[in-house]
Amino acid sequence: MEEGLFPHSRSMLDVSEIEEERRLAYVGMTRAREKLYLTYASQRLYFGTTSSNLVSRFVVDIPEELISTI
Structure with missing residues (x-):
C-alpha cells in the first residue's frame, strides 16, 4: 500500500475521494x-522509471500497537 496507488494519485485533489478510499x-x-x-x-519501476515510494497514509494511521513489522 503506497501513496499514489492507495489512495490513488487522482484522489489527492478531492478530500471526499480520499475519505472514500479510506473507508x-x-x-x-x-x-x-x-x-x-x-x-x-x-522502490518501483513504473513505465521505465524507478520511483521511491512512501507507505500509504492509511497504513500510517493504524495504531502502532496493532502493527508487527516483518
Whole structure:
C-alpha cells in the first residue's frame, strides 16, 4: 500500500475521494479474520522509471500497537 496507488494519485485533489478510499481500506482490513499482511514497494519501476515510494497514509494511521513489522 503506497501513496499514489492507495489512495490513488487522482484522489489527492478531492478530500471526499480520499475519505472514500479510506473507508474502502477500512472495510478491506476489517474483513481479515486472523491475519492481515499489508505490503509496499519502497522502490518501483513504473513505465521505465524507478520511483521511491512512501507507505500509504492509511497504513500510517493504524495504531502502532496493532502493527508487527516483518
